[in-house]
Amino acid sequence: MQFRNLIAAAVISSLASVASAALKDGSYQAQVIGHNAPMTVKVTIEHGKIAAISTKDLESFGVGKTALQVKSEEIIKRQSIGIDAMSGATLSSFALIQGVEECLKAAGATEADIEKWSKQTVKHPVTPLTVTGDVAIIGGGGTGLAAAVSALENGAGKVVIIEKLGYLGGSTNVSGGALNAVDDKRQKTQGITDSIETFYNATMKGGHNVGDPALVRYLTENAYPTVEWMEKQGVVFRDKIGAATGSLGQRSHYGVKPAGNAYTSVFEHVLKTKYKDRVEFLMECPAEAILTDASGKVTGVKALRHGQPITVKAQSVVLATGGFGANVKFRQEVNTGVWKEVVLDKSIGTTNINKAAQGDGLVMAKKIGAQLIGLSDIQLHPNGTPGTGLMQDIATSGRNRIFVNLEGNRFVNEGAARDTLCKAIFKQPKGTYWLVMNKLRYPDINTPDRMGVTMKDMLALGRVKTAATLDELAKVINVPADNLKAAVAEYNKAASHQVEKDKFGFAATNTDDAPMTEGPWYACLKVPTVHHTMGGVKINTKAEVIGTDGKPIQGLFAAGEVTGGIHGANRLGGNAIADVYTFGRQAGASAAKFAK
Numbered sequence: 001m002q003f004r005n006l007i008a009a010a011v012i013s014s015l016a017s018v019a020s021a022a023l024k025d026g027s028y029q030a031q032v033i034g035h036n037a038p039m040t041v042k043v044t045i046e047h048g049k050i051a052a053i054s055t056k057d058l059e060s061f062g063v064g065k066t067a068l069q070v071k072s073e074e075i076i077k078r079q080s081i082g083i084d085a086m087s088g089a090t091l092s093s094f095a096l097i098q099g100v101e102e103c104l105k106a107a108g109a110t111e112a113d114i115e116k117w118s119k120q121t122v123k124h125p126v127t128p129l130t131v132t133g134d135v136a137i138i139g140g141g142g143t144g145l146a147a148a149v150s151a152l153e154n155g156a157g158k159v160v161i162i163e164k165l166g167y168l169g170g171s172t173n174v175s176g177g178a179l180n181a182v183d184d185k186r187q188k189t190q191g192i193t194d195s196i197e198t199f200y201n202a203t204m205k206g207g208h209n210v211g212d213p214a215l216v217r218y219l220t221e222n223a224y225p226t227v228e229w230m231e232k233q234g235v236v237f238r239d240k241i242g243a244a245t246g247s248l249g250q251r252s253h254y255g256v257k258p259a260g261n262a263y264t265s266v267f268e269h270v271l272k273t274k275y276k277d278r279v280e281f282l283m284e285c286p287a288e289a290i291l292t293d294a295s296g297k298v299t300g301v302k303a304l305r306h307g308q309p310i311t312v313k314a315q316s317v318v319l320a321t322g323g324f325g326a327n328v329k330f331r332q333e334v335n336t337g338v339w340k341e342v343v344l345d346k347s348i349g350t351t352n353i354n355k356a357a358q359g360d361g362l363v364m365a366k367k368i369g370a371q372l373i374g375l376s377d378i379q380l381h382p383n384g385t386p387g388t389g390l391m392q393d394i395a396t397s398g399r400n401r402i403f404v405n406l407e408g409n410r411f412v413n414e415g416a417a418r419d420t421l422c423k424a425i426f427k428q429p430k431g432t433y434w435l436v437m438n439k440l441r442y443p444d445i446n447t448p449d450r451m452g453v454t455m456k457d458m459l460a461l462g463r464v465k466t467a468a469t470l471d472e473l474a475k476v477i478n479v480p481a482d483n484l485k486a487a488v489a490e491y492n493k494a495a496s497h498q499v500e501k502d503k504f505g506f507a508a509t510n511t512d513d514a515p516m517t518e519g520p521w522y523a524c525l526k527v528p529t530v531h532h533t534m535g536g537v538k539i540n541t542k543a544e545v546i547g548t549d550g551k552p553i554q555g556l557f558a559a560g561e562v563t564g565g566i567h568g569a570n571r572l573g574g575n576a577i578a579d580v581y582t583f584g585r586q587a588g589a590s591a592a593k594f595a596k
């Protein structure tokens with residue numbers, strides 16, 4: 001974990017400023033609790049003013065880290081801690097403000113100074129605003145950014161992105177970034193045999209055969225051209241192909257940079273550089289309604305920013321608002337499918353960015369006659385952190401890890417689909433399990449994993465346990481050593497090809513599979529968590545939104561998690577990111593053509 005030099009900017013002195021007190025020049029540090037982990041805030045005072053702020057943190061790329069960057073700049077610019085938290089990253093923002101406050105106190109600020117500098121300095125306009133563009137995009141997450149680039153490439157003169165959070169990228173930022181595509185070039189080098197037909201069949205079967213065959217066909221055929229399109233934008237993929245949890249195949253691509261932010265940061269950069277004169281970003285601006293004319297054709301979007309009504313007039317609109325996994329009330333109302341026997345209340349967390357994944361898009365689309373399908377198809381993921389449901393610490397994604405219950409016994413084929421894994425976990429004592437792995441997955445504790453976090457950082461946070469041998473690990477996690485050793489031995493029989501399948505049905509079909517023999521060993525407690533909502537607005541392969549009358553709604557397009565039909569009743573791990581970029585690209589192109 002490195003100190004990132006967030007700011008070394010010249011101090012602007014025009015505003016009501018901390019310089020009014022006798023702050024002692026120097027560098028000060030404070031320990032505060034961020035969203036993901038404790039963090040250190042360092043403030044440098046020069047000539048009695050805040051000259052620089054840096055943090056040593058484990059906040060998420062594109063989310064908390066963006067808030068720290070942007071809010072540090074704002075504090076320095078305003079010389080004030082009376083600023084708004086960033087929407088969608090409030091905990092990180094408040095942690096920063098608290099850290100700076102503590103540093104200012106250490107530099108000599110009195111309680112009266114702090115009170116004065118904490119007064120709100122940001123004034124928001126309240127007059128109504130009208131913005132015009134060819135294509136309006138609701139939601140600046142993974143899909144929205146892909147649609148924007150594609151719309152511009154396909155001739156849209158101007159694109160307006162309406163985003164309710166204070167940063168771009170949405171939940172796609174925090175995703176593992178696994179993207180499934182049949183990729184002869186990379187897969188063959190690793191000896192992986194695959195085909196579009198195999199990918200299509202796995203997606204249909206994994207989704208319990210209720211996915212829309214035309215959409216699944218489009219996804220599986222176009223996922224690799226999408227990888228190439230992303231590379232053209234500047235995304236750099238790892239050469240190594242992996243297998244996301246429940247991917248039912250070995251075709252998951254990952255960015256070289258950590259997490260889904262590896263993709264969103266590139267698309268954001270393209271929009272803010274190459275297309276900077278043709279894009280307008282309306283941030284912290286929740287859309288409230290899709291506007292239509294008397295014929296039902298879409299004419300724009302109504303939104304609200306800090307009390308300011310905003311009308312966006314556009315020829316076409318792309319709905320890219322993501323899923324509803326964080327909307328506890330709504331997910332319970334529609335939970336009549338795969339998880340009907342489980343109460344999806346607050347006791348089950350979610351992996352998603354809470355404020356983003358509320359299902360706003362479904363409400364807006366339904367109001368103008370869109371067909372909603374498959375809403376009961378909710379996905380739980382086995383990789384939740386107990387208490388929050390967030391995906392933290394070592395991931396289930398990949399191979400060479402086993403699931404053992406609180407008695408130290410294996411209970412499921414770890415290569416199974418996500419619904420099978422979660423159903424098996426719920427049957428275990430306390431509905432939880434230890435994810436156990438060894439040196440194979442973390443040969444070096446100082447090398448960041450695909451999420452950008454090192455094993456050393458994870459061990460320091462305390463949720464990951466370690467030991468040199470399985471006997472010692474059994475003691476640390478309080479399970480019978482004989483059971484734990486038997487669990488690993490059973491897995492190793494299949495992993496070393498002594499048997500075709502072990503007694504849980506695990507077969508070493510991936511080229512990555514290898515026996516787990518050597519310490520150090522690691523274990524982390526996990527629970528199922530609400531992850532993905534497969535249902536949503538009905539679309540066709542042009543990403544046109546289909547109305548309740550079975551016809552496309554003129555001028556309305558949608559893609560990403562807000563749509564239904566692609567993943568059936570169970571999404572394969574790595575298929576959502578493929579969907580986001582494949583259909584996001586298609587929605588942008590269709591919306592641009594419609595706008596001409």
Ligand SMILES: Cc1cc2nc3c(=O)[nH]c(=O)nc-3n(C[C@H](O)[C@H](O)[C@H](O)COP(=O)(O)OP(=O)(O)OC[C@H]3O[C@@H](n4cnc5c(N)ncnc54)[C@H](O)[C@@H]3O)c2cc1C
Nearest residue numbers: 139141143170171172175176177178287322560561576577
């Ligand atoms: C922790 C985690 C790990 C994951 N890992 C993987 C993985 O490795 N591979 C995979 O395939 N899938 C993965 N997924 C699933 C996948 O990331 C998501 O399905 C996908 O990113 C959704 O993209 P999206 O563009 O539809 O939504 P988002 O990226 O969430 O974007 C939606 C945007 O719309 C905005 N919005 C919502 N309502 C409004 C409104 N009213 N007005 C304006 N803006 C609004 C939101 O704020 C958000 O920015 C993961 C998901 C999570 C949460």
